[in-house]
Amino acid sequence: MCGICGQFNYHSQAPVEMTIIKKMTDSLIHRGPDAEGLHIAGRIGLGHRRLKIIDLAGGVQPMFSEDRSLAVVFNGEIYNYLQLKKELASCGHDFRTNSDTEVLLHGYEQWGGDLVHHLRGMFAFAVWDGRKSELFVARDRLGIKPLYYYLDDSTFLFASEIKSILLHPAVDRTIDYQALDDYLTYLYIPAPKSIFKKIRKLAAGHYLRIDARGMKESEYWDISFAPTKMGQRDMMDGIVEQMKDAVRARMISDVPLGAFLSGGIDSSAVVGIMAGLANQPINTASIGFNESAFDELPHARQVAQIYKTNMHEKIVHPDAAKIIDDLAWYFDEPFADSSMVPTYYVSQVAREKVTVCLSGDGGDENFAGYRRYRFDHFENQIRALLPHPVRRPLFSTLGHLYPKADWLPRIFRAKTLFVNLSLSGEQAYYNSMSWFKSAMKSSLYTEPLKKELADYDSFSVFQTYFDRSRGWDALARIQYVDIKTYLVDDILTKVDRASMAHALEVRVPLLDHHFMEYAASLPSDVKLRAGEGKYIMKKALRGIVPDDILYRPKQGFSIPLAKWLRTSLRPLFEANVLASDSFAASLFNMPQVRLLWNQHQRGTRDYGSHLWALLMLESWAKKFLR
Template sequence: MCGFAGFTGYLENGKDVLTDMMNKIIHRGPDSAGQYIDNKAYMGFRRLSIIDLDNGSQPMFNENKKIVITFNGEIYNYQDLRKELIEKGHTFANSSDTEVLIHAYEEYGEDMLNKLRGMFAFVIWDSEKETLFGARDFFGIKPFYYTIVDGNIIYGSEIKSILAHPAYKKEVNDVALENYLTFQYSVLPETFFKGVYKLMPGHCFTFHNGQINIKRYWEPTFEADENKSLDDFVQEIDDAMHDSVEHHKISDVEVGSFLSSGVDSSYVAATFNGDKTFTVGFDYEKYNEIDYAKALSEKIQIDNYSKLVSSEEYWAAIPKIQYHMDEPLADPAAIALYFVSQTAAKHVKVSMSGEGADEFFGGYNIYKEPLDTAGYRKLPKGLRKGLANVAQAIPFKFKGKNFLIRGSKDIEERFIGNAFMFNEKERAKILKNPTGKYDHKELTKPFYDKVKDKDDITKMQYIDINFWLIGDILLKADKMSMAHSLEVRVPFLDREVFDVARTIPTKYKVNKSNTKYAMRMAAHKYLPDMVAEKKKLGFPVPIRIWLKDDKYYNMIKKAFTSEAAEKYFNTKELVKYLDDHKEGKADNSRKIWTVYMFLVWYNDFFGDSEYAA
């Protein structure tokens, strides 16, 4: 795990600019640095040494120095690919996975990508063709950002590097803000910096003569195999997970594992059978998973290192965390992930984690909604719409209100991913200058169109893989771990694991009493019932409680009435959300948090924060 930055086009002070770009991401690779400069391409790299500690430095070249690469990630099948390439006549100078990528590019070109198993983002400069080739892994585990200015590309593992290039003039992207207020993260290729984009998962590009050509080389599909039994799938899941964990263990440094009280991280930790696990908790019993994690660690005979995070520590860290995030992310669990990464980094350079299990195996509680509403949805649509209108007109909450409203809508209308903060009307009310043209359904429609023939639960999984997993889950996993120079590996997000998950019928994933049923059955072999059957918490955070405390209420109110807030929002509406929450009239905690994270981020990158970039 490392970080890279670079650009094309000659700059008189290009070496200094490249150095500045690299220094912005020193946290991603504190062990060493390297540069390649030929006045047409500038490539910089920061290294966190994990495999081939002595010889894995980058940028790395082929034999004749005509092809050069910078690469962030790990290729878990690199040893098999290395043997294959040696048989085809390639000569290797070291034992790193990076060199395997160079020779794979020479041998297969773009077709190399579908041979890879791992997490990756990389760029290859072919000096003879004067062409830059880049790619991002299948699920978006590793980040890749870019912008094109005056016919040249500027790119990096983090947006901070791009901001250090003098040709890019930073500006807030209003499109991203509107979508963020609904999704709680920036959506699809857009970022919060105008003109800066994400290279999407499963995509690659070539850049030549000032033109970029982006194409999708892989995309996830679901095709249920109805001929296999539940026991068959349980065994396949377990076999795939053991194989994935074995590949993810490959390292020349010690590997640990994150551990919450839930089944995902517990299954990984039990399968991994390493020496160290890491956990965080908070000063509220409901939000403290430390005791669970310690008990499980004792059962599977692994040392557990934990940290109890105080509210003061949590809130004090927010500006630094939003700086590391590059963009606003309104997921309170990101801060918990920051602290568990901090704890792990004191002991190891690499830690495994449980991301991806919910999306692949059907783990979110909201996936039960199609089952819960199935009977109600047999009523005529007009009747359901009428009942929903009546329910919405009643000003107070009552049991079943949300059921009536959501049950009246088709899945394509009501589900945009695991988070839904402000709807269009609410968004228009709080924004000072709403455009009204960014309908969330327009963003999700192309993805729903690809799974028209699937059941609603599979559709929800597909949307989450293409939106929530990329925009929230993997963003925070990468940025919060790399803030502490820690590599996080995610064995669930493996192509071989997905090849099993994509074939599991919905009846073996979600039922009215439980989620990711088949995966829990696989985990049962190693975990006690209290863990294997425990409902999902992740790293839970007591935000709704803290926001009623005068100290944090006043902190948020100050932000909601600030100059930055006045620029973008109707501040009276913001304060009303805050007051209603404090007075117990509504649980507005997530909406409050969504706006607050934007304002903290804005101060970090456009204001007077100590982290101002």
């Protein structure tokens, strides 16, 4: 894995300054500690930090074509590079290395921008074409690898991380308040926004070209949930076959390789398949907690014992306070999925033994594993029984009257259900996925912030993808929304930043685009059946994953956040967020923040995720705004 950056003065003849590109590149050293490469030629500058994975002696970047008219910088892995190399060689291309980077270079010579359709992998790369004075930048189909860019009237900048772009003196750091509102809604900032108005994310499955005429961005891949007819046995065989193929492709490495193992279905399946393909024991990394409700180590140990892995584990103690500032630095913009903490630690454990890890991310999105999919299905069944004119006033009233009782068992917490039943299916799913809801924002936001936001509604993020999925069934539509938003900008962002903080490459076989397209072709009723998510996946994996792992209740990769905010994180929150000169005080009504804080401390409400979001926002501001 690597870090890339660059500058193209597309509307100016001013030369790129070496010192600036050097600083931008140096800021990415954690992503690529093994080597550095720079290329400065007039209006173009490229930077690269390398983590050596394939062809350790070759693969130096930036890499050039024979006549030096093309130059490429690349972050990621191309899993079918050997097949492409053979195909390109048959077309007359000569290769000097055994790296996948050179395959990109010759592939661009052969196919131009259509190269992206030939690639199987995770990638963000830029190709400078000196003959056309054009820069081509692309990101993989799922957005596994990050790519940010900045554009003004004369300069285009790009990088793997925002911090690199911010080192350029021309960058406008104006905050995007709509992105801030999105952050408080979702706990992450969805593409194409970033926290800075002029810095954007290149969306997953997109590429862009920029030359003297300007920039044009295009989408090259999307996923369809149109089901195909086949028997259940064929479905199950197809799942196992596709999964084995995806795992096998990701086991190519010239450095030590292992896997994350939580003891859940997805990571256990990946480890089980790896064990069957490898000729030596697999290295696995797992973490646990002293709090039994959050500890999956016993399950991970069970799987490790079955497959005779070399298991490496760590108990995480409530010392998140020690790494919050580091997390804010690595994540670049406000991010508040608290599973960033265990992901950071499990990456640290893995890196002690390996350089590459496979993970089980993607199984829930592909096969409807999240509990919220079951809730949504249940709500839709009730909606089908009651017409909207009856349903809306009835459940809206019940939702208003029913108390928000966080201390009660989950079965008695019906407020969200009542509110959702008063809404359309689309608005209800948005409500389920929202953290700071409209009423809370209204009391929290200062008048100047409300004025900045005007009539902005963060539901517009979801609306884009609900509009694109009309005609599909309800489950397929929310899976599609999750793949386009939550998966890329929460899950994959978290894994990339937390792993790259330790120079660990993470590969995600369940997000292989062939595997995902196959999963999307299966009908929804075999993914979610009789309240059971991953129905067909579980049946397919019997014999690979033990039944007691397949059918135990889903636990999730989380931390005892509510408790930590009442104990070890309490002084940090009070000293930072509640300070009179805090960034929060410039945006929010602080009496309302203190009300949330005090209710949480008393235990009458659980605002753990909300308060964590405010703490991470403050930590980010301290790193990047002061």
